[in-house]
Amino acid sequence: MSRRPVLCLGAGRMGRGIAHAMAHGGHDVRLLDMKPREPADFRRLHDEALTEIGRSLAMVADLGGFDPALVGGILGRVSIHPLDQAEAAFTGAELIFEAVPETRDAKAAAFALADRHAGGDAILASTTSTMLATELAGLTALPGRTLNAHWLNPAFLVPLVEISPNEQTDPDILARLERILEQLGKVPVRCKASPGYIVPRIQALAMNEAARLVEEGVASAEDVDRAVKYGFGLRFGVLGLLEFIDWGGGDILYHASRYMAQATGDQRFAAPAIVNDKMERGQIGLRTGQGFFDYSDRDIDAYRRERLGAFLAAVRNAGLWNQPVTSADEPRRSPPEQ
Incomplete structure (x- = not known):
């Protein structure tokens, strides 16, 4: 089954963690740098982001998560785009994660960009850990397609994603996001817009x-x-x-x-x-x-x-289980170190 691209607005820590998870799940992932930069500065960000994602993939592989030979192919699904190429980055994206800093101005700018360029059926999911879906709904002209998807760090390992819709979120949008996450092996849970989520x-x-x-x-x-x-x-x-x-x-x-x-x-x-x-x-x-x-x-x-x-x-x-002692002379396991 072909999978449409995923777009992350923001190429910081959360965007990179989500890119790792989505690429591991077979998606082409685009990270859109949300800051205007000179070409040399963008190239540094580009290389830094890909290096970090590559290292996290290699670490999981080395820990036995998957065949290390697959790292290059997975990383090849991730691309980094400058802000002046926003329109192209949005093209065809089914799922758009907002992963910018936790300020109202940054969120408003990200949603304004999505309002201009998002496709007609795209899901707009914030990853905010502080703002509520009901508040974010006021920052976009597309509240019916907007909701929160709160990932827990490290995003590429922790299965849980807390999904919080606003009052106008289309139920089909909510269901589609849950299906996409479940295909990654994630465990989505729903919660109302409430401080702190679950x-x-x-x-x-x-x-x-x-x-x-x-x-x-x-x-x-x-x-x-x-x-x-x-x-x-x-x-x-x-x-x-x-x-x-x-x-x-x-x-x-x-x-x-x-x-x-x-x-x-x-x-x-x-x-x-x-x-x-x-x-x-x-x-x-x-x-x-x-x-x-x-x-x-x-x-x-x-x-x-x-x-x-x-x-x-x-x-x-946890290495804490002892078999029954059958002799008083048998050595006993030492407690684990802190």
Whole structure:
């Protein structure tokens, strides 16, 4: 199946990461430099961008991601274009990623350029991590084709892309973007236009709490991160946060939240209303057949076995699984280094 070109407005770090991912997925990718430059300056940018993308491709190949012999062919799908060749760069592009600096003026200029040159069915996807799709819709004459597609760095490795439409986004545009991303092996998730989207909102709380633990002398930075890597991270790499609530029982979170809020005197630990409401209704997860998810028609034993198998695989992959000790003289594995 032939694939139409992809255009990135901006040849910086995000544009290069997306170019890597899209070229790896079989697309011809054009990076449009959004700054007017003298020919010599553009040539330096051109060479720098291709070198960086080539190095990231080679690194993934060297790590076992694919045959290193393919690097040159993949990199050959990426081209860099100066701003004065914008019209040609837009020609035929099905998907246009806006990847300019996080300022309103830069976004407005990028969308104005897209308004002039984008094809009639092109998808206009911002990669902004700070502005909302509803705000961006006001910067373009094409709000029905505009939405946010928030990639997580490194864009060429992390599967997740958070997609946030505005109120005028055409459902077909949303569905097309999801299909293109899924063909790359990405995992698109939808969210409303809300500050922080999903992952940045959750991780901001987690990172700040980790910093507070060090600030308060509760644990060293090394031990906080060991706890995250070998406890928090392993568990939530298998079970999502809401699935984990259901797995253990929403009642546990309910009581733990009450204790933490009372013990610390800080309402940041208080449970949200939805947890309290589910507690009152007896919808606490696996034990009741209903929580954040519906388990009424699920084979619970098979579900538990599958998830525990994934846990075991994660522990083994981390190099932390020990076979049963059959002799008191057997050496035991040392804990991992930080």
